[in-house]
Amino acid sequence: MANLKEIQRQIKSVSNTQKTTRAMKLVSTAKLRRAEELAKRSRLFAQKTNQVIAEIASRIQCNKVGGIQSRCFVQNDTPKTIDIIFVTADKGLCGGFNMQTIKAVRRLMTQYKDKGVNIRVRGIGKKGVEYFTFNQVELLDAVKNLSSAPDMQRSSEFMARSIKDFNDGIVDAVYLVYNGYKNVITQELHVNRLLPVTIEDFDCEKASNSVLELEAHDEEKMLDSLIAKYAEYNMYYALIDSVAAEHSARMQAMDAATNNAKQMVKSLTVKFNKARQESITTELIEIISGVESMK
Amino acid sequence: MDTLVLEVLTPNGSIFNGAVTSVTVPGEEGEFGVLAGHVALTTLLKAGVIDIIKENGNKESIVVNWGVVQVANNTVTVLVDGAVAIRGENESDIAAALDEAKSLINSVADSHAMIASVSARIESAAYSHMH
Numbered sequence: 001m002a003n004l005k006e007i008q009r010q011i012k013s014v015s016n017t018q019k020t021t022r023a024m025k026l027v028s029t030a031k032l033r034r035a036e037e038l039a040k041r042s043r044l045f046a047q048k049t050n051q052v053i054a055e056i057a058s059r060i061q062c063n064k065v066g067g068i069q070s071r072c073f074v075q076n077d078t079p080k081t082i083d084i085i086f087v088t089a090d091k092g093l094c095g096g097f098n099m100q101t102i103k104a105v106r107r108l109m110t111q112y113k114d115k116g117v118n119i120r121v122r123g124i125g126k127k128g129v130e131y132f133t134f135n136q137v138e139l140l141d142a143v144k145n146l147s148s149a150p151d152m153q154r155s156s157e158f159m160a161r162s163i164k165d166f167n168d169g170i171v172d173a174v175y176l177v178y179n180g181y182k183n184v185i186t187q188e189l190h191v192n193r194l195l196p197v198t199i200e201d202f203d204c205e206k207a208s209n210s211v212l213e214l215e216a217h218d219e220e221k222m223l224d225s226l227i228a229k230y231a232e233y234n235m236y237y238a239l240i241d242s243v244a245a246e247h248s249a250r251m252q253a254m255d256a257a258t259n260n261a262k263q264m265v266k267s268l269t270v271k272f273n274k275a276r277q278e279s280i281t282t283e284l285i286e287i288i289s290g291v292e293s294m295k
Numbered sequence: 296m297d298t299l300v301l302e303v304l305t306p307n308g309s310i311f312n313g314a315v316t317s318v319t320v321p322g323e324e325g326e327f328g329v330l331a332g333h334v335a336l337t338t339l340l341k342a343g344v345i346d347i348i349k350e351n352g353n354k355e356s357i358v359v360n361w362g363v364v365q366v367a368n369n370t371v372t373v374l375v376d377g378a379v380a381i382r383g384e385n386e387s388d389i390a391a392a393l394d395e396a397k398s399l400i401n402s403v404a405d406s407h408a409m410i411a412s413v414s415a416r417i418e419s420a421a422y423s424h425m426h
Contacts, residue, residue: 038307038308041307041308041309042306042307042308044304044308044309045304045305045306045308045374048304048372048374049363049374052337052363052365052372052374055337056337152306152307152376152377222337222338222339225339226339226363229361229363229376233306236306237306
């Protein structure tokens with residue numbers, strides 16, 4: 001009988017877990033929809049900003065003797081110091097979502113360490129920060145409670161430090177690593193170099209044909225100001241994208257957990273029934289043999 | 296009257312998108328107005344107010360803290376960091392927008408004179424909306 005009670009207790013506990021995971025899945029589904037909407041609205045701004053930057057950069061590159069001088073565009077193949085910024089979630093229970101980002105950061109770190117590059121790691125998100133602190137990797141900055149509620153102001157402040165150090169020549173490149181949203185069932189890992197900016201090809205023909213008039217006296221000053229905003233914005237977008245991805249990952253993980261719990265309840269119920277039958281049989285045998293012995 | 300298309304984009308999405316007859320923006324080197332047929336132009340904006348006259352003659356004001364404006368082919372694209380549109384269904388909505396706009400300006404402007412001038416502009420815009 002003790003065995004029966006034990007199984008019953010297990011069934012109850014598993015089905016309670018199932019209730020929790022199902023609720024978490026529903027919550028993530030709702031949150032995902034909101035995050036996705038925000039990311040979609042935000043993407044338009046990114047497109048336009050890239051367009052404006054590319055246009056101004058092409059113009060300077062093509063019309064000025066010596067091409068573009070801004071540090072933000074000059075490609076540097078032998079950086080001395082680089083910044084790696086990563087974004088993870090603040091919470092777990094979302095499958096391999098955080099680990100994927102962490103592994104990508106580690107890969108990037110070994111890759112540059114082999115070249116003798118000085119690496120500064122800056123992190124956003126409790127999970128990633130905890131991981132690196134536990135593994136005794138020094139973090140230059142560690143921000144918590146930002147990745148679950150992206151905020152333009154806070155992310156700009158965070159990014160401003162890298163931009164400043166880049167412009168001052170302390171840092172030669174800034175990398176951003178995060179796990180982004182692709183669709184409801186897939187996340188996509190992004191390892192982007194934010195600074196210096198990569199512009200695929202300068203469209204000189206278009207630049208010389210356009211009647212684009214720049215009001216500012218100093219074209220490069222305008223470009224630098226735009227690049228700073230571009231980097232800040234990219235940081236913000238990474239946060240939004242990461243939230244959407246986090247919810248989709250959690251949705252999947254919780255869906256799998258709910259299904260597993262269902263399976264477990266099923267197999268436990270079978271086990272329970274078998275044990276019950278067994279105990280009834282034993283009881284019957286006891287009674288019958290008792291009756292037999294009395295004859 | 297000829298119209299041009301105005302698009303005001305923030306990192307959180309578009310806050311204005313439509314046909315207008317005139318738009319006045321606070322350029323880095325001074326305020327300037329744009330009408331249909333304006334020459335192509337790209338410049339920075341400083342904190343201030345964008346005044347819009349819509350196709351139907353209605354006015355609208357948007358407060359911005361920083362931005363880039365691009366004028367090309369009768370399309371004005373304004374990329375801003377933070378922006379608040381002074382509009383609303385009733386007085387309390389407008390008053391709320393007004394407060395938000397003021398705090399936006401206070402957070403970026405570096406001189407009192409500028410805060411005062413922008414605040415005055417916002418208030419007059421809000422006032423004209425209420426009446």
